[in-house]
Amino acid sequence: MLEINHVYKTFNKGTVNEKKALTDLNLKLEDEDFVTVIGGNGAGKSTMLNMVAGVYPIDAGKIMIDGTDVSLMPEYKRAHFMGRVFQDPMMGTAAGMEIQENLSMALRRGKRRGLRWGITKQERERYYEELKRLGLGLEERMSSKVGLLSGGQRQALTLLMATLQKPRLLLLDEHTAALDPRTAKKVLDLTKEIVEEQKLTALMVTHNMKDAIQIGNRLIMMHDGHIIYDVKGEEKKNLQVADLLAKFEAASGEEFANDRMLLS
Amino acid sequence: MGILLAIQGAVSQGVLWGIMALGVYMTYRVLDIADLTVDGSFALGGSICATMITMGMNPWLSLVVAIAAGAAAGAVTGFLHTKCDIPAILAGILTQIGLYSVNLRIMGRSNTPLLKLDTMFKQLAALTGLPAAWVSLITGVVFCAGLITLLYCFFGTEIGSAIRATGSNEHMVRSLGANTNFTKVLGLMLGNGLIALSGALVTQSQGYADIKMGTGAIVIGLASIIIGEVLFSGKKRMAFGTKLFAVILGSVIYRIIVAMVLQMGLNTDDLKLLTAILVAVALAIPVAIEKQRQLQSYKASLGKGDDGHAGN
Ligand SMILES: Nc1ncnc2c1ncn2[C@@H]1O[C@H](COP(=O)(O)OP(=O)(O)O)[C@@H](O)[C@H]1O
Ligand SMILES: [Mg+2]
Secondary structure, three states: OEEEEEEEEEEOOOOOOOEEEEEEEEEEEOOOOEEEEEEOOOOOHHHHHHHHHOOOOOOEEEEEEOOEEOOOOOHHHHOOOEEEEOOOOOOOOOOOOEHHHHHHHHHOOOOOOOOOEOOOHHHHHHHHHHHHHHOOOHHHHOOOEHHHOOHHHHHHHHHHHHHHOOOOEEEEEOOOOOOOHHHHHHHHHHHHHHHHHHOOEEEEEOOOHHHHHHOOOEEEEEEOOEEEEEEEHHHHHOOOHHHHHHHHHHHHOOOOOOHHHHHO | OHHHHHHHHHHHHHHHHHHHHHHHHHHHHHHOOOOOOHHHHHHHHHHHHHHHHHOOOOHHHHHHHHHHHHHHHHHHHHHHHHOOOOOHHHHHHHHHHHHHHHHHHHHOOOEEEOOOOOOHHHHHHHHHOOOHHHHHHHHHHHHHHHHHHHHHHHOOEHHHHHHHHHHHHHHHHHHOOOOHHHHHHHHHHHHHHHHHHHHHHHHHHHOEEEOOOOOOHHHHHHHHHHHHHHHOOOOOOOOHHHHHHHHHHHHHHHHHHHHHHHHOOOOHHHHHHHHHHHHHHHHHHHHHHHHHHHHHHHHHHHHOOHHHHOOO
16 A cells, blocks of 8 residues: 655755665555564664655655555645654644644544634544543543643554544654653553554554564564565564564674664 | 823723734744734735725725735745745745835825824714724724634634644644645734734824834734733633733733833833833743742752752
């Protein structure tokens, strides 16, 4: 359903800060693929997700979603296809607006916005039920400003927002990295639950190798702006963290320098 | 008696200028954009209104045209900001400077008096038999009440919510499928439409339009917003409608303060300096308080010795 063909992206081209973030990136996702993405810092994982979401224009190549070429489609139009959760819990929600208002914005993702009321009574009832399943007590605080919530609460809310209107593609960029271990586990469990329940196609960047192996049906490793390892099914299930480290060293000719990954 | 009259005049001025402050609120607070188009779009509303009235056109129609022209000015600033990536402050200044020439072209001179001509206030005074001062005050209050209601409803709609969200987290708004260029342009159009309407009303109330009538309007708008916020600072949660009301109230209080300092003998020429200082102080105080608090809590932690930070 998602096809990334020979995509290149260089930031600050022609300056001393020139940085090749993506070099000949290719990836093809099938429906209901749940792909975990790993790779060292600066490997291009976030850039790949940003290119798919249309945050920046690509330099070359093509991105197709369901057979539609979206390479030149602006970010707000591509939002029709995807739900997104970011590493920074501040990024996915509007702090100055109420919890229910944030949800009402999310419910209208990909829909034409007009002069109808921004939130209706039936919607509120649905939000109450959806918030309840997060188990964070947010359903009793629906008219509180999101700015009053903790990072973990905001991230759980963002996840709910990203999937409130079933997305064709769910993009998760280290969405538990900024949370404490307990909250991170909670948000990750919730992620698995929702992806399974809605049968979503998802790309999840993580720095936790064990999670990357256990979660989803496919795993890709990125290095220097492209994919160096792509594994799925049984083969993926049987992977060990040590295998991944070996793969990385073989492909890159370097020691795996990312201590965050070694620790996890 | 002189004081009472001065205060009545101040209140009715405050209400009419309050609509300008509402316009500033749209950009400065709702969209979180510092839009300097204000001075130009306020005079634009005045110029259009005065010119249309001298041409014998309906003074009420001139309000509609003023709103449309103000919205167009906002759209220009919005275009420069969103499509040409010019920083908002600079985009606003460019439009404002351009409008100076446009306004001179519209009026054909720098000042247009409406001495014997029919303004809406004169029409209403003739219709109701009320004194001019009261007519201006009541009309202003009715306009403000109507506008607050309209704005309250508009910001409850899908588009209105998207504009508010743009001011809070535009990144999120795009990721949820709304075009933030569009919401910003719309917010700027709305704000400057209100500002031009205010310019047109003030022109009819004072009986003339002047090319310089908008000079410093942005600062007066900010002063009104800040005074309104200080008045309600005790309230933790404020409904959007109350916030808008606070802006109008802030504008009225500002005019009363001005009337009082003028009564006390302040030179009119020094008024802008006074307003600028007022706004600068009001903006600086919260920062100073925060810095002081930070310093105090650091000093307190020193007093506790090594494990002063163990609370985390
Ligand atoms: N907006 C940007 N401007 C300039 N350089 C960027 C930008 N985004 C990413 N980069 C650079 O591109 C490279 C890939 O970054 P990123 O995709 O964030 O890596 P990852 O998420 O795998 O850690 C890095 O070298 C980073 O510095
Ligand atoms: Mg990243």
